[in-house]
Amino acid sequence: MSIDFAHExxxxxxEAVTATEGPVLVIAGAGSGKTxxxxxxxxxxxxxxxxxxxxxxxxxxxxAAQEMLARAEAILGRSLxxxxxxxxxxxxxxxxxxxxxxxxxxxxxTLMDRADSENICKSVKDDLKLGKGDRSYxxxxxxxxxxxxxxxxxLTIDAVLEREAYxxxxxxxxxTEISDGYAKFKRQHALMDYDDLLFLLDELLEKNEPLxxxxxxxxxxxxxxxxxxxxxxxxxxxRHLAGTKGNVMAVGDDxxxxxxxxxxxxxxxxxxxxxxxxxxxxxLEKNYRSVQPILDLTNEILQGATARxxxxxxxxxxxxxxxxxxxxxxxxxxxxxxxxxxxxxxxxYLLHDIAVLFRAxxxxxxxxxxxxxxxxxxxxxGGIRFHEAAHIKDVLSMIRLVLNPHDLLAWQRAMDHxxxxxxxxxAKIYAxxxxxxxxxxxxxxxxxxxxxxxxxxxxxxxxxxSQPPKPGAVLESLLVYYQPILMEKYPDDYPKRQAxxxxxxxxxxxxxxxxxxxxxxxxxxxxxxxKRKENAVVLSTVHSAKGLEWSAVIIIxxxxxxxxxxxxxxxxxxxxxxxxxxxxxCTRAKEHLTLLVPSSVFNRAxxxxxxxxxSPFVTELPETVYxxxxxxxxxxLEQRRKQVVSLPEPSTDTLMEEAAxxxxxxxxxxxxxxxxxxxxxxxxxxxxxxxxxxxxxxxxGLKVIIGDYLELL
DNA sequence: TACAACAGCTTTTTT
DNA sequence: AGCTGTTGTA
Numbered sequence: 118m119s120i121d122f123a124h125e126x127x128x129x130x131x132e133a134v135t136a137t138e139g140p141v142l143v144i145a146g147a148g149s150g151k152t153x154x155x156x157x158x159x160x161x162x163x164x165x166x167x168x169x170x171x172x173x174x175x176x177x178x179x180x181a182a183q184e185m186l187a188r189a190e191a192i193l194g195r196s197l198x199x200x201x202x203x204x205x206x207x208x209x210x211x212x213x214x215x216x217x218x219x220x221x222x223x224x225x226x227t228l229m230d231r232a233d234s235e236n237i238c239k240s241v242k243d244d245l246k247l248g249k250g251d252r253s254y255x256x257x258x259x260x261x262x263x264x265x266x267x268x269x270x271x272l273t274i275d276a277v278l279e280r281e282a283y284x285x286x287x288x289x290x291x292x293t294e295i296s297d298g299y300a301k302f303k304r305q306h307a308l309m310d311y312d313d314l315l316f317l318l319d320e321l322l323e324k325n326e327p328l329x330x331x332x333x334x335x336x337x338x339x340x341x342x343x344x345x346x347x348x349x350x351x352x353x354x355x356r357h358l359a360g361t362k363g364n365v366m367a368v369g370d371d372x373x374x375x376x377x378x379x380x381x382x383x384x385x386x387x388x389x390x391x392x393x394x395x396x397x398x399x400x401l402e403k404n405y406r407s408v409q410p411i412l413d414l415t416n417e418i419l420q421g422a423t424a425r426x427x428x429x430x431x432x433x434x435x436x437x438x439x440x441x442x443x444x445x446x447x448x449x450x451x452x453x454x455x456x457x458x459x460x461x462x463x464x465x466y467l468l469h470d471i472a473v474l475f476r477a478x479x480x481x482x483x484x485x486x487x488x489x490x491x492x493x494x495x496x497x498x499g500g501i502r503f504h505e506a507a508h509i510k511d512v513l514s515m516i517r518l519v520l521n522p523h524d525l526l527a528w529q530r531a532m533d534h535x536x537x538x539x540x541x542x543x544a545k546i547y548a549x550x551x552x553x554x555x556x557x558x559x560x561x562x563x564x565x566x567x568x569x570x571x572x573x574x575x576x577x578x579x580x581x582x583s584q585p586p587k588p589g590a591v592l593e594s595l596l597v598y599y600q601p602i603l604m605e606k607y608p609d610d611y612p613k614r615q616a617x618x619x620x621x622x623x624x625x626x627x628x629x630x631x632x633x634x635x636x637x638x639x640x641x642x643x644x645x646x647x648k649r650k651e652n653a654v655v656l657s658t659v660h661s662a663k664g665l666e667w668s669a670v671i672i673i674x675x676x677x678x679x680x681x682x683x684x685x686x687x688x689x690x691x692x693x694x695x696x697x698x699x700x701x702x703c704t705r706a707k708e709h710l711t712l713l714v715p716s717s718v719f720n721r722a723x724x725x726x727x728x729x730x731x732s733p734f735v736t737e738l739p740e741t742v743y744x745x746x747x748x749x750x751x752x753x754l755e756q757r758r759k760q761v762v763s764l765p766e767p768s769t770d771t772l773m774e775e776a777a778x779x780x781x782x783x784x785x786x787x788x789x790x791x792x793x794x795x796x797x798x799x800x801x802x803x804x805x806x807x808x809x810x811x812x813x814x815x816x817x818g819l820k821v822i823i824g825d826y827l828e829l830l
Numbered sequence: 831t832a833c834a835a836c837a838g839c840t841t842t843t844t845t
Numbered sequence: 846a847g848c849t850g851t852t853g854t855a
Contacts, residue, residue: 832854
């Protein structure tokens with residue numbers, strides 16, 4: 118089967134796809150078919166006779182790599198088995214594991230997640246007796262922030278504090294001490310954090326020439342996606358892998374650089390042609406995603422940037438509708454208006470083709486409540502990660518104890534549910550368990566006799582230790598043990614958490630050994646990412662929305678201190694990144710873009726609603742690129758007339774259409790039992806005009822639900 | 831008196 | 846969800 122590349126791609130894309138020999142830098146504007154280009158290039162290489170095993174595809178998330186490989190397989194009609202694809206971190210993890218003895222980890226190593234790193238930081242701090250009783254002492258998260266930033270930007274701690282956290286300067290010596298102690302602790306316990314993966318790989322490739330040559334020979338063709346978000350060490354890794362004359366393609370967009378906070382260096386893109394001699398530069402500027410009015414708005418956002426981007430995206434896709442800027446009275450009514458808008462869009466698009474984006478994870482809370490109440494399913498990306506959720510950590514702590522009985526933090530987690538046992542008692546029990554004398558044994562016997570839950574925990578651990586360490590079986594056993602604890606610990610929402618655990622069990626079943634399972638989970642193990650739910654609205658942080666697109670995009674909380682973030686208002690550099698973030702957010706939209714600017718938001722500190730200032734990214738926009746709607750005190754929306762308008766009068770396409778999604782109506786006269794997608798079976802208690810029901814759901818209590826979301830039984 | 835339980839407060843972004 | 850300060854209990 119032959120693919121008609123010239124027909125499927127535009128000129129620039131074709132050039133990037135067929136330039137397989139030598140270094141290539143592709144500057145790809147938002148929505149310019151970047152993914153398509155990579156996919157077709159994969160296919161082209163294989164069709165030219167390249168062995169798939171000679172290709173390495175480095176992307177920002179593992180999901181992105183898998184998706185691209187799958188799409189290439191689809192158009193090729195053959196498997197790309199053997200192609201290496203994944204994130205820098207996962208590639209590093211695999212390579213380091215295979216060469217552990219070469220980097221001084223003869224007995225292998227354990228990968229830590231962020232929480233582990235922070236906890237070690239804290240215990241190092243405590244051991245050094247630093248910051249005792251000082252309430253304004255930097256928190257463990259701050260300590261870790263500074264340490265990891267210093268590594269990722271390859272600056273001294275001194276320089277990091279100077280540039281980004283001037284107020285922490287008095288703690289400079291402490292930071293240095295803690296950072297050293299942290300590094301030492303990791304070495305002693307054969308632990309690695311995310312940063313170590315990259316730096317140790319760089320070091321390994323630097324000094325081990327045979328390995329470097331071996332990898333260079335193996336990976337004849339290398340592609341790196343999202344190059345604007347790579348940091349210095351990642352750039353060095355690419356150089357090691359490709360050699361200076363390798364066949365390497367980097368794809369990126371300087372206007373979409375949004376990871377400077379973690380050391381990403383846009384200069385990598387500019388340096389690329391200098392490092393790789395004879396680099397061919399290809400620019401993709403035609404946009405295939407968004408209608409022109411949306412691009413008019415996003416181009417305006419870039420106009421305000423201090424760093425000039427000589428980029429002006431254009432599209433053939435027309436629309437007579439401008440993006441909307443809506444000013445709700447408060448963040449509460451904002452949630453309601455967003456729900457209205459989703460209901461409206463739902464008539465035209467599938468739910469998973471609609472997204473609500475925000476700056477930070479917590480900003481969607483009230484919307485999540487509103488969506489649950491009305492019965493719209495949603496899927497959230499960003500914010501608290503799957504493996505960071507408390508119930509997942511509870512279960513994982515048990516696995517950690519099977520792997521390593523000296524893991525004190527895991528013991529604390531595993532005993533957290535035992536009434537009358539706190540951190541001190543756990544430490545005592547821990548000490549007694551690892552001492553072999555009569556006193557300790559007596560103490561243990563006493564405690565086990567006193568706390569039935571402790572006995573059960575130890576029995577379960579013994580059971581797990583005695584059975585073969587197969588992730589699937591272990592998880593199954595654990596879930597049975599953990600079920601009653603889950604229900605007691607999280608009475609409000611345990612069904613949801615249980616679903617998460619079952620998901621974890623499913624994932625575990627796909628692994629044959631424990632270490633790989635745990636490693637993958639810390640690296641990219643968000644199973645929610647894996648399958649995009651069919652019938653659920655997408656809620657996402659802007660960062661997690663990178664590279665994705667939806668027909669309708671709604672961005673909330675566009676006010677000062679939220680978007681841009683309060684933390685970014687100090688330094689011009691940070692504010693510029695917020696602007697690019699805003700650019701990324703708006704360019705996700707294909708047909709509809711709605712920006713919400715609440716006039717007041719709830720402030721937890723003062724406990725009341727406070728007036729806001731609109732985000733500069735909105736106020737800067739010329740009025741010609743959007744339609745403005747204000748929420749009136751009556752709750753409706755009014756279109757504000759523009760100063761200079763000769764446009765057709767306001768379309769009636771506002772939000773005030775009756776929120777009545779199509780679907781089977783429930784017969785009001787028939788009270789009885791019904792079924793709801795989220796709450797399950799319930800008893801209808803009352804009918805509320807015109808189309809709502811009060812239903813009693815076992816485990817959830819009374820809820821008022823719109824008839825369309827109920828199925829009569 | 832030591833420790834556990836509870837309530838209240840704050841929350842950027844992520845491999 | 847974690848940290849801190851406060852209250853409650855053996």
